[in-house]
Amino acid sequence: MQQTSKPAVVLVSGGLDSATVLAIAKSEGYDCYALSFDYGQRHRYELEAANRVCEAIGVARHITLPLNLSTFGGSALTADIDVPKDRPEVEMEAGIPITYVPARNTIFLSVALGWAEVLGAFDIFIGVNAVDYSGYPDCRPEFITQFESLANLATQVGVEGTGHFRIHTPLIDLTKADIIRRGLSLGVDYSLTHSCYDPDKNGHPCGHCDSCVLRAKGFAAVGVDDTHQ
Numbered sequence: 001m002q003q004t005s006k007p008a009v010v011l012v013s014g015g016l017d018s019a020t021v022l023a024i025a026k027s028e029g030y031d032c033y034a035l036s037f038d039y040g041q042r043h044r045y046e047l048e049a050a051n052r053v054c055e056a057i058g059v060a061r062h063i064t065l066p067l068n069l070s071t072f073g074g075s076a077l078t079a080d081i082d083v084p085k086d087r088p089e090v091e092m093e094a095g096i097p098i099t100y101v102p103a104r105n106t107i108f109l110s111v112a113l114g115w116a117e118v119l120g121a122f123d124i125f126i127g128v129n130a131v132d133y134s135g136y137p138d139c140r141p142e143f144i145t146q147f148e149s150l151a152n153l154a155t156q157v158g159v160e161g162t163g164h165f166r167i168h169t170p171l172i173d174l175t176k177a178d179i180i181r182r183g184l185s186l187g188v189d190y191s192l193t194h195s196c197y198d199p200d201k202n203g204h205p206c207g208h209c210d211s212c213v214l215r216a217k218g219f220a221a222v223g224v225d226d227t228h229q
Helices: 016-027 045-057 104-119 141-153 156-160 176-185 210-222
Strands: 007-011 031-038 061-066 123-125 166-168
Touching (some): 007 016, 007 104, 016 031, 016 123, 031 045, 104 123, 141 156, 176 210
Parallel strands (some): 007 031, 007 123, 031 061
16 A cells, blocks of 8 residues: 555553644644544443544544453453542542553553554554553553563564554653643544543543543633543
């Protein structure tokens, strides 16, 4: 297939962060191949948001891959475990929260790596953030550095030296407010996104989970209304 720009695989969950990352990759001239996962998450409304975001920003292709991590459970997002609500910020920053999905980013990046190798792409974008989600071990710079090393050891192109994989994490050191500012500067329509971990049956956000609280804090800091529904 003829390509007009460098291909990149972009992980798109449908949330605020991944929408911003997709817009950044697009603005940098990449031909974006979006990858989402239907992993048995309780907040599956984010997949509808991922479709909206990809359509609005524009991608070469968007794949939603079934990968049912609820078979394992172990997280409030994939098992019958209550999602924490109204936690103070100091509690959010202490320890690994129950909303952590075991090895999720390792799994997602591994699949993205496989698709990238097929596409002849050497760039993978992911919206990890070590500021607001410091409790997640797979959102840290150390993890990304080690996975990038793995990517270049575990692939044909890495071994043959025909290319070098790079994991792009443009949001990793940004606050939620900084992320929103960056996205707005790129024209991201955040009303298309979904962040809530525990939406109601109609997909409306709870307004009380960690993700909702951090989102609200970010928009308040920027001084703009969040039209998220």
